[in-house]
Amino acid sequence: MTDFNPRDPDYERRVRESFARQSAMVTLGMRLLRVAPGEVEIGLGFREDLAQQHGYLHAGVVAAAVDTACGYAALTLTESGAEVLSVEFKLNLLSPAAGERFVARARVVRAGRNITVCSGDVFALKGSGEEKVVATMLATMMTVRG
Amino acid sequence: MTDFNPRDPDYERRVRESFARQSAMVTLGMRLLRVAPGEVEIGLGFREDLAQQHGYLHAGVVAAAVDTACGYAALTLTESGAEVLSVEFKLNLLSPAAGERFVARARVVRAGRNITVCSGDVFALKGSGEEKVVATMLATMMTVRG
Amino acid sequence: MTDFNPRDPDYERRVRESFARQSAMVTLGMRLLRVAPGEVEIGLGFREDLAQQHGYLHAGVVAAAVDTACGYAALTLTESGAEVLSVEFKLNLLSPAAGERFVARARVVRAGRNITVCSGDVFALKGSGEEKVVATMLATMMTVRG
Amino acid sequence: MTDFNPRDPDYERRVRESFARQSAMVTLGMRLLRVAPGEVEIGLGFREDLAQQHGYLHAGVVAAAVDTACGYAALTLTESGAEVLSVEFKLNLLSPAAGERFVARARVVRAGRNITVCSGDVFALKGSGEEKVVATMLATMMTVRG
Numbered sequence: 001m002t003d004f005n006p007r008d009p010d011y012e013r014r015v016r017e018s019f020a021r022q023s024a025m026v027t028l029g030m031r032l033l034r035v036a037p038g039e040v041e042i043g044l045g046f047r048e049d050l051a052q053q054h055g056y057l058h059a060g061v062v063a064a065a066v067d068t069a070c071g072y073a074a075l076t077l078t079e080s081g082a083e084v085l086s087v088e089f090k091l092n093l094l095s096p097a098a099g100e101r102f103v104a105r106a107r108v109v110r111a112g113r114n115i116t117v118c119s120g121d122v123f124a125l126k127g128s129g130e131e132k133v134v135a136t137m138l139a140t141m142m143t144v145r146g
Numbered sequence: 147m148t149d150f151n152p153r154d155p156d157y158e159r160r161v162r163e164s165f166a167r168q169s170a171m172v173t174l175g176m177r178l179l180r181v182a183p184g185e186v187e188i189g190l191g192f193r194e195d196l197a198q199q200h201g202y203l204h205a206g207v208v209a210a211a212v213d214t215a216c217g218y219a220a221l222t223l224t225e226s227g228a229e230v231l232s233v234e235f236k237l238n239l240l241s242p243a244a245g246e247r248f249v250a251r252a253r254v255v256r257a258g259r260n261i262t263v264c265s266g267d268v269f270a271l272k273g274s275g276e277e278k279v280v281a282t283m284l285a286t287m288m289t290v291r292g
Numbered sequence: 293m294t295d296f297n298p299r300d301p302d303y304e305r306r307v308r309e310s311f312a313r314q315s316a317m318v319t320l321g322m323r324l325l326r327v328a329p330g331e332v333e334i335g336l337g338f339r340e341d342l343a344q345q346h347g348y349l350h351a352g353v354v355a356a357a358v359d360t361a362c363g364y365a366a367l368t369l370t371e372s373g374a375e376v377l378s379v380e381f382k383l384n385l386l387s388p389a390a391g392e393r394f395v396a397r398a399r400v401v402r403a404g405r406n407i408t409v410c411s412g413d414v415f416a417l418k419g420s421g422e423e424k425v426v427a428t429m430l431a432t433m434m435t436v437r438g
Numbered sequence: 439m440t441d442f443n444p445r446d447p448d449y450e451r452r453v454r455e456s457f458a459r460q461s462a463m464v465t466l467g468m469r470l471l472r473v474a475p476g477e478v479e480i481g482l483g484f485r486e487d488l489a490q491q492h493g494y495l496h497a498g499v500v501a502a503a504v505d506t507a508c509g510y511a512a513l514t515l516t517e518s519g520a521e522v523l524s525v526e527f528k529l530n531l532l533s534p535a536a537g538e539r540f541v542a543r544a545r546v547v548r549a550g551r552n553i554t555v556c557s558g559d560v561f562a563l564k565g566s567g568e569e570k571v572v573a574t575m576l577a578t579m580m581t582v583r584g
Binding site for chain 4: 310311313314315316318319320340341342343344345350351352353355356357359360377378379380381382383384385
């Protein structure tokens with residue numbers, strides 16, 4: 001949507017170190033795929049032990065992936081030393097989360113001094129490389145300093 | 147908010163059987179605590195392997211608990227054979243999810259023929275029995291038949 | 293949900309003065325009915341010139357009433373000199389907004405230093421005094437100082 | 439996001455006739471600017487009598503414009519005779535709604551048989567032709583038949 005200039009050239013290291021401290025990301029099998037100014041992608045494979053009653057990936061896991069991607073998209077644009085908290089998010093579940101792998105792609109819609117708004121989508125990937133959007137999020141993040 | 151009359155007297159069995167088919171609930175350590183007409187509670191203990199970067203319960207896990215509770219609150223009021231899907235939910239994160247145990251309490255705000263709106267809260271429980279609200283959700287569920 | 297202690301004993305005057313500066317409230321026929329710590333009510337009559345295509349009150353007018361009530365509910369709890377901005381809100385439309393009069397009732401769910409979360413409901417009132425909920429909101433407000 | 443094939447070639451007439459029946463649109467000075475498959479734009483001028491306390495366009499008016507645009511974006515893709523209702527929407531307010539004119543642009547994110555998810559943005563326009571996004575919406579619409 002916009003070109004973002006990160007205030008901290010070392011933003012990627014900061015995001016990767018924070019992500020590595022999230023034990024839930026390891027437990028849920030999520031990996032940080034891409035970190036760019038205002039944009040983050042998180043990938044995960046389907047796991048039968050994270051399914052809902054119809055065998056699709058649980059909406060809470062979908063939410064975890066894209067909320068985390070939104071938070072780190074916001075973090076790429078903060079100064080060094082700042083942290084980002086999720087204030088709230090809304091998730092529309094568009095299709096059953098059926099696939100072998102999933103990718104959550106988030107981007108900053110508007111970065112303010114205290115509040116950053118992000119949007120994100122979760123795509124199901126089939127073996128053929130086909131992508132299908134399964135969920136979309138609009139999230140509000142807060143920058144916390146000091 | 148209202149007294150609800152379940153259309154299916156066997157609603158609790160239906161909810162418990164569906165919950166038992168959700169492998170993610172087992173993996174995330176969630177249990178169905180209470181099932182009443184229009185109301186469901188889900189409990190879970192804190193787990194270090196489901197934490198975010200500051201050591202609190204991950205927002206995605208919080209979302210999974212309360213979204214699931216909202217969905218089953220809606221299911222208590224449907225006729226036998228119907229299913230409930232999450233259309234969307236919004237979650238406000240009010241405080242860090244710090245606690246030994248958590249409980250997600252959901253209730254139906256309005257049950258329509260196709261769309262049911264639910265609200266839910268997640269509370270952190272301390273050893274002393276003290277409860278603190280950590281998140282609140284407003285969710286839209288759809289009833290699917292046949 | 294909680295007893296709130298206003299930091300500024302003069303909160304009601306502050307709310308009423310701010311409301312009086314909103315020309316949209318006059319144009320849309322809205323009145324401030326009740327101002328209490330953490331709670332605000334706004335009333336409006338049905339107007340045919342504010343209807344949607346089926347003759348019910350337009351959802352944007354419903355949103356205006358309850359968003360405004362949420363913002364002022366937050367403002368009752370701030371110190372003197374602070375202002376409140378809407379960061380975002382979510383509105384579920386539960387029933388057609390059919391009635392002679394409407395009242396939007398908002399309350400603070402959690403008041404933080406910078407972020408206050410409010411919920412609100414809009415009720416349609418019939419001549420008989422009967423109330424019916426037509427919409428429910430979950431909103432995020434930000435306190436701005438200086 | 440996608441190319442949409444309208445099921446009813448006469449979709450534009452249907453949208454324009456429904457819009458013309460919304461008295462609130464006339465009262466608020468809104469006009470239907472563009473109707474395409476899955477996309478609708480609504481324009482409005484700034485009006486001092488629709489301002490909030492700082493003199494910017496009231497958030498409820500912003501919501502009315504973009505919720506209406508989202509609903510009609512969904513309606514472009516339904517069959518003849520169907521109607522669209524707003525189930526819920528979430529609006530993030532990104533910047534003060536300061537401008538001479540505003541345009542709300544909505545598009546369908548995913549069209550299902552019963553549920554259509556739309557997103558929309560509201561832009562403030564300055565005399566110079568410059569556009570600035572002031573709000574973004576993610577909305578859920580329901581198709582009603584018969």
